[in-house]
Amino acid sequence: MECAARGFATRCVGPPTRRCGQCGAVAYCSVSHQSSHWSYHKEECERLEEQMRRVDLLNDFPFTFTEETTVQVSQKHESRCLFLSKRELHRVGMWMYECNCGASAGSLAHDSLRYEGWHLPSSSCPCRGPLSPVTKQLCSWTDYFEWRKLPLDSPVALLLHWPLTIYHAIQVIGMGNLTPQISDELRIHYLGPQKELGQLGVFAELQALFPGLRIHVELVGPDVPQHMDGEMISLSRYSPCMEEECECNYSSEISGNESACSPAVSLQLHRGFYHDRYTDITKNSPPPHIVIAPNAGIVAYPSWLPTIELIKEIKVPAVFSDYCEEACHLAACCIKTITGQPLSLPIELNPFRQPMAVEESPLFIPCYSNCFIFAIFHNAVDLLPVFIGSVTPNNVSIEWKGACFNGNEARLDITGSDRDVPGLGGGVLHLKTSKAHSLTCMDLYVFATPYRITWDYYFSARDHTLNFDSWEEKAELEYVKEHGVSVFLMPSGMLGTLLSLIDVLPLFSNTAWGQSANLAFLTKHMGATFEKRSQPWRSMINPDDVHSGDFLAVSKIRGRWGGFETLEKWVTGAFAGHTAVCLKDDLGNLWVGESGHENEKGEEIIVVIPWDEWWDLTLKDNSNPQVALLPLHPVIREKFNNTAAWEYARSMLGKPYGYHNMIFSWIDTLGDNYPPPLDAHLVISVMSMWTRVQPAYAANMWNEALNKRLGTEDLDLYGILEETARRGMSFDELLTIPEQDEWVYSDGKSTTCVAFILAMYKAAGVFGPLADHIQVTEFTIRDAYTLKLFESNQTRLPSWCNTEEEKLDFCQILGEYRMELPGYNTIDPYPNMNQNCPSLPPNYERPSKC
Numbered sequence: 001m002e003c004a005a006r007g008f009a010t011r012c013v014g015p016p017t018r019r020c021g022q023c024g025a026v027a028y029c030s031v032s033h034q035s036s037h038w039s040y041h042k043e044e045c046e047r048l049e050e051q052m053r054r055v056d057l058l059n060d061f062p063f064t065f066t067e068e069t070t071v072q073v074s075q076k077h078e079s080r081c082l083f084l085s086k087r088e089l090h091r092v093g094m095w096m097y098e099c100n101c102g103a104s105a106g107s108l109a110h111d112s113l114r115y116e117g118w119h120l121p122s123s124s125c126p127c128r129g130p131l132s133p134v135t136k137q138l139c140s141w142t143d144y145f146e147w148r149k150l151p152l153d154s155p156v157a158l159l160l161h162w163p164l165t166i167y168h169a170i171q172v173i174g175m176g177n178l179t180p181q182i183s184d185e186l187r188i189h190y191l192g193p194q195k196e197l198g199q200l201g202v203f204a205e206l207q208a209l210f211p212g213l214r215i216h217v218e219l220v221g222p223d224v225p226q227h228m229d230g231e232m233i234s235l236s237r238y239s240p241c242m243e244e245e246c247e248c249n250y251s252s253e254i255s256g257n258e259s260a261c262s263p264a265v266s267l268q269l270h271r272g273f274y275h276d277r278y279t280d281i282t283k284n285s286p287p288p289h290i291v292i293a294p295n296a297g298i299v300a301y302p303s304w305l306p307t308i309e310l311i312k313e314i315k316v317p318a319v320f321s322d323y324c325e326e327a328c329h330l331a332a333c334c335i336k337t338i339t340g341q342p343l344s345l346p347i348e349l350n351p352f353r354q355p356m357a358v359e360e361s362p363l364f365i366p367c368y369s370n371c372f373i374f375a376i377f378h379n380a381v382d383l384l385p386v387f388i389g390s391v392t393p394n395n396v397s398i399e400w401k402g403a404c405f406n407g408n409e410a411r412l413d414i415t416g417s418d419r420d421v422p423g424l425g426g427g428v429l430h431l432k433t434s435k436a437h438s439l440t441c442m443d444l445y446v447f448a449t450p451y452r453i454t455w456d457y458y459f460s461a462r463d464h465t466l467n468f469d470s471w472e473e474k475a476e477l478e479y480v481k482e483h484g485v486s487v488f489l490m491p492s493g494m495l496g497t498l499l500s501l502i503d504v505l506p507l508f509s510n511t512a513w514g515q516s517a518n519l520a521f522l523t524k525h526m527g528a529t530f531e532k533r534s535q536p537w538r539s540m541i542n543p544d545d546v547h548s549g550d551f552l553a554v555s556k557i558r559g560r561w562g563g564f565e566t567l568e569k570w571v572t573g574a575f576a577g578h579t580a581v582c583l584k585d586d587l588g589n590l591w592v593g594e595s596g597h598e599n600e601k602g603e604e605i606i607v608v609i610p611w612d613e614w615w616d617l618t619l620k621d622n623s624n625p626q627v628a629l630l631p632l633h634p635v636i637r638e639k640f641n642n643t644a645a646w647e648y649a650r651s652m653l654g655k656p657y658g659y660h661n662m663i664f665s666w667i668d669t670l671g672d673n674y675p676p677p678l679d680a681h682l683v684i685s686v687m688s689m690w691t692r693v694q695p696a697y698a699a700n701m702w703n704e705a706l707n708k709r710l711g712t713e714d715l716d717l718y719g720i721l722e723e724t725a726r727r728g729m730s731f732d733e734l735l736t737i738p739e740q741d742e743w744v745y746s747d748g749k750s751t752t753c754v755a756f757i758l759a760m761y762k763a764a765g766v767f768g769p770l771a772d773h774i775q776v777t778e779f780t781i782r783d784a785y786t787l788k789l790f791e792s793n794q795t796r797l798p799s800w801c802n803t804e805e806e807k808l809d810f811c812q813i814l815g816e817y818r819m820e821l822p823g824y825n826t827i828d829p830y831p832n833m834n835q836n837c838p839s840l841p842p843n844y845e846r847p848s849k850c
Helices: 031-052 066-074 080-086 093-098 141-147 157-172 200-209 274-281 304-314 325-339 474-483 493-508 512-526 559-572 611-620 634-639 642-652 680-693 695-710 717-726 731-735 753-763 768-773 781-785
Strands: 185-191 214-221 232-235 265-271 290-293 318-322 345-349 372-376 386-391 398-400 405-415 426-436 443-449 452-458 463-468 485-489 551-555 578-584 590-598 604-610 626-630 811-814
Touching: 031 325, 066 080, 080 093, 093 157, 141 157, 157 185, 157 200, 157 290, 157 318, 157 372, 157 512, 185 274, 200 214, 200 232, 200 265, 214 274, 265 274, 274 304, 304 325, 304 372, 318 325, 325 345, 325 372, 386 398, 386 405, 386 680, 405 474, 426 443, 443 474, 443 680, 452 463, 452 680, 474 717, 485 680, 493 512, 493 559, 512 559, 551 781, 578 642, 578 753, 578 781, 590 611, 590 753, 604 611, 604 642, 642 753, 680 695, 680 717, 680 731, 695 717, 695 731, 717 731, 753 781
Parallel strands: 185 214, 185 290, 214 265, 290 318
Antiparallel strands: 232 265, 318 372, 345 372, 386 485, 398 405, 405 426, 426 463, 443 452, 443 485, 551 578, 551 626, 578 590, 590 604, 626 811
């Protein structure tokens, strides 16, 4: 630990003993140094204070030696050398690189690649293949050690964090579900190796983590010794243990360029920076599936600038790690400056970080190798344009950084009408592009007003013009004068947009490929795990155990509805895409009420049908539905007025699905409900496009609802925009006005699948005196299943509900993947709930009682 002001002020006068009183994360040698540093530190102080609150989480490991390697090392009561010495591992084999007195990467010799193994007994190290393949995603060191049958006093995690971080990186970007479809080999480019160069044997564990795949890793970095540049290493066996009699020692060495059999894992070393060596590396091989940069230190090394620009250009997912959260935050700012885009995967704690603290940390926050991870990658979301700004005739110009051109600026001129052809005139948008990062790149733009959408592309650095020959009507001219022309950038350029289109199309495919695409999307953007369930995937339901009001949550993962639900889940944060409700009649027969049931005409309507019919249709549904039954709590069930519920259901029979309020249950705030790159500007542009193409569709989806919010009737979208502007209101403010349950549309009251159920709950007395103060048409599916209305005692769930292996808090009755409902059954109803709640991925955090 050194004075945080070192280098900012005069020479330090002693050890740093004065900690910041607010964050406690930094220390100073004197009052004067602390004062002089405040102008810089105040920008980070609150952020570091937040990070300090998570120290216990950073130090949380399942090992018997956790106290030694975390708190005691951080407080200098223990050292790496001492810890290794106690276990007779100090300066031995692969372990010699784990302390400051050990060898360095630069001292490696050719024969050092013939590593000495674990120097541990076979019971304490993974010297052989696993007893069984991975059947579920590994999410923690506990999962890994249980799977590999290792004791928690084994120190192997100190080295295995390298391959396990690779494994976790592949899972978090959504490639885990796709690895079975990689036909030849999984190609990884691994940047900046240092001590790993003396621990290459641990990478053999990748063959256990990805069974059936050949894995090729290119290790690229300036610390690769010159004499190893180009070295090819085949890992045909696991690192051996210390027992001579163990079968792992019969054939366990890492061979050189020749291998007796096709290796499961192969490595090749390259000296130099990635941006300098990439062309050579890919000259005779395809691009990588993923780039991984452990302990990257992006802010500390200027060489990252051209490397990140290269990663952006080649459109390959890249996962970075670093020693602490603050280093990751600074790196994220740097990446956004270089790419013009935020992180695709926000900073998150790596469950497979090395379980031994770094001995010399610049902060009072403990640091760990591969502690936090974050990522950038192209994906289906890149198909959405990013709002750059609005160009009006009044502003001089707007400037921004594009996907291809780093320098861009635009201005707008209004042109008068032709003397011979009277009219409203038109406009010219002047766009100047400069500083292309590649000779072959191209930027793709969308330009929009509420009355038109057009697009153009630019591949040369020069002045360009986009002509608007004439405005559609006077209202468009007035809109452009006031609000300008909206400029949207396709963030991945032309090639990236095409690749993103390739990513998004499978979401709607009714194939195994489509299912994998949906799983990968939800894993990547929402953190879903899709843990495989043991057979049988279908419960043998006893209708006698199901009651009126019991809630059905459905998640479809392939085909047309699977793709639609995937996008709906992403924007709302719900881990289910459809709902229905159970009802019992006076004879004890079980029925299902549902909004969104497709009839023989293809219309989506509200129905109440017998359970057997609904269940049969569900089993035949080729969208591979996962279904959970959420039983009401006995106290709530006592409140449930079955007669009133049936009366409500019958009053709604045959009415159409609630498209009028579907999007408004999601949009509650000005900006915190739109997952990047979505925003209100894009929403209005899409509305404008659909209004032009399908006016009846637009009227059904939003025109009537927007009129309700304004208290007007029969205004089209353009009339709504004029009225909104007349009242001094922005359009995004209009979108946030809460839906009212009593609003009656041209086709009756409008309820989505979840609003239909909750409106029934209101009628049945579930909400009690709060019923008049809750607008259920403002609820998303996530809002519904988080309500504290459901059974909270697993012992009261039906015996057929879950298997012994998977004790869920609810009943999963169908599906090959374990359903997740984060926040299930946790929020007591309160007045005006869910009317002003943010919902941003991946965590969808919200304040209480929003």
